[in-house]
Amino acid sequence: MKTRTYYILNILKIAALLSFALISLYTFLFSVLFIGGLIDSNFINIGYSENLLVDIRTHYIWEYLKMGILIISQYALYTYIWYITSNVLRSVNLSQPFTLKVAKTMEKISITLLFIWIISYTGDKVILHYKEEFLKFFFSTTEFKYLFSAGIMYIFSQIFKRGVEIQTENDLTV
Numbered sequence: 001m002k003t004r005t006y007y008i009l010n011i012l013k014i015a016a017l018l019s020f021a022l023i024s025l026y027t028f029l030f031s032v033l034f035i036g037g038l039i040d041s042n043f044i045n046i047g048y049s050e051n052l053l054v055d056i057r058t059h060y061i062w063e064y065l066k067m068g069i070l071i072i073s074q075y076a077l078y079t080y081i082w083y084i085t086s087n088v089l090r091s092v093n094l095s096q097p098f099t100l101k102v103a104k105t106m107e108k109i110s111i112t113l114l115f116i117w118i119i120s121y122t123g124d125k126v127i128l129h130y131k132e133e134f135l136k137f138f139f140s141t142t143e144f145k146y147l148f149s150a151g152i153m154y155i156f157s158q159i160f161k162r163g164v165e166i167q168t169e170n171d172l173t174v
Contacts, residue, residue: 006094013089020082027075034068070123077116081109098163106157113150 036043041057057064088105 003094009089009092009094013086016082016086016089020079020086023075023079023082027072027079030075031072034072037064037068067123070119074116074119074123077112077119081112081116084108084112096167098160098167100161100164103157103160103164106153106160110150110153110157113153117150 033043037057056067084105088102091101093099
């Protein structure tokens with residue numbers, strides 16, 4: 001008999017895979033726009049109806065370069081999080097959910113969230129004096145949400161590791 005958890009995990013597998021595909025596409029498209037903008041500032045108009053990015057590219061090429069690298073790095077890390085999340089969801093076995101692989105993956109996610117927070121915080125500080133409407137779309141760390149999420153994921157990964165240890169001890173005693 002399949003439990004409710006089984007169905008929820010199947011839905012989450014699909015959602016994680018879809019999220020991975022969408023964020024990968026977004027990262028790729030932004031990278032193409034960014035590189036095209038380095039070559040010709042009018043290329044950016046294809047992807048953005050507002051001229052905020054064009055203004056920054058036209059007047060401040062180094063800031064455009066720094067901002068683009070930070071944004072692409074941030075979205076590449078989002079892509080990585082969804083990739084490892086979809087992989088771990090595919091490998092979860094409900095009969096023995098506490099595995100070292102899942103615990104290590106949770107730890108990887110927490111470290112990646114920490115890196116996203118560092119990139120976002122750097123983006124806030126390095127490019128703070130530019131157009132706020134545009135930058136708030138990409139860099140919003142005032143609530144420290146990524147740092148908080150990284151801490152929560154790290155705590156869960158440590159709890160999971162302890163679950164693996166308990167499960168291993170129980171398997172050995174039987």
